[in-house]
Amino acid sequence: MAAAHGVDTVFTLSGAHVFPVYDAAVKFEPALRLVDVRHEQTAVFAAEATAKLTRRPGFAVATAGPGVTNTVSAMTTAHFNGSSVVLLGGRAPAGRWGTGSLQEMDHVPLLAPVTKHAATIDRVDAITDGVHEAFCAAVASHRGPSFVDVPMDVLFSRCDLPDVPAVVPRDTAEPHTEGLDRAVEALRAARRLVLVLGSDVWTNGAEDPARRFAEATGCAVVTNGMGRGVVPAGHPQLVTRARGRALGEADVVVVVGTPLDFRLGYGRFGGKDGATPAQVVHVVDHPDQVATHLPLAAGVGGHLGTVLELLTERVPAGQADRGETDRWVGDLADHARAAVAKDAAQLRSTSDPIHPARIYGELNKRLDPDAVVIGDGGDFVSFAGRFVEPRRPGRWLDPGPFGCLGTGLGYAIAARLAHPDAQVVLLLGDGAAGFSLTDVDTLVRHRLPVVMVMGNNGVWGLEKGPMNMLYGYDVITDLTPQTRYDQVVTALGGGGELVTSPEEVGPAIDRALASGIPYLVNVVTDPAAAYPRTTTGV
8 A cells, every 4th residue: 555655665663563564665666666775764864855855755563562662752843854765663452452462552642643644554454445545544634643553463364455546646735715816915015025944835847937936936945955946046036145144124024835833933024123023924835824914915825826826827927116126135145145155164264173054055066956965963954054055945944843853864865765866965963963873883784875064063962052042061062072973884884984173074074975884974063153043943
């Protein structure tokens, strides 16, 4: 059934409760690839990244009890990211339920709050339909994870295979006319229009309509998440580096495919220097995703490509003052270019200890246009969001609004499988590495070369500074300085090196890219060089 929904890879960690799934996978024609990991959350993170990168559902399998409970943070990440993941769990035998058999627990109440569908399949002849239902739920808007478990005695049973249900196209609901009309009215009146593009623009396959809308209206564009690259680096309307000014001066902001959460100031824009607060148009892939915590000029729920195409047809001809819009966007573009120019000194920094920006200055010179860049970390990866601008959509991965560390190795496994010929670069904080670095073993065993670049500052950067600010001191925010994580990778069968001088950063990255193996460039960075953030997310 999974194969009928486009699955060709099963991410898992071996467990006896789910042996029949492995047997079926290797005997299927064509066989499904089995990728076994060292922690179940890595399996789900890999499935989630598969869904993000390929826009097909990702599939993970976990054995009963701790196998399933180990996936909860990863499933919650998929929930917050709207990723189409299906997790199949083992379950203690139904015939012994209540007697205390190995790993006996009811998983469904644990997973139900963070999934679109959670159920136990209690008959062998119901497995096909039950798994089909889980996949259908996961891929329908608004997308998200699904969970099913099957008792061991049911899974080991046999029956005549029922007909495989037809796989219907994904939800492409038409937007409601009232919301669309209100959006058109607000957008036509805009003189300082900003378009914010989020991850669901990519997930919905709406990147081309999004770019056409931007260019037809001449608006300023800001991107986040997997919306990055939809309007590529160097485009004159992309003003992400002037984001604060753009959102502060805007009179109308249209936010597409992302929630109005802490990353966007909870949707409160405009009002800079006494100006009137901006009107907000929220465009999402399902009506239940429209923000309700603040007044909106319009909320539109529907397939994002369809909504953007309709707006492109109706808005430009009635725009209030395109000349003013063009002048304002031009000023923002100048501001953005000035910000980039101001970064140049940091990107070439020769400071000792190494400034994290120097790493990105060297990396940017070496990234191919189709490189997949993955961020797993706090302070170090914040610099990546500032300095690395994707040139193509669907090539940037970060944990998303749930902010769960440990996504990196699972995301890297999936990225290498999804894009076997592209550069795959995983940016790791030294804190984040502690959650999943052992899964380098998975990369090695499955021959999946990935370049890992670590900013190793020996502290929990997101906590040390704020705690000092609040209390005048900090506790439990320090890690061991200059830990040889590169030697961990080498011991697991990969390669790596320690970098302590800025002039060695670039050559080390070159060696990593040329190695053809999982390779960690472990760069010792300055713990005092904290990212200058404007929000704590609370």
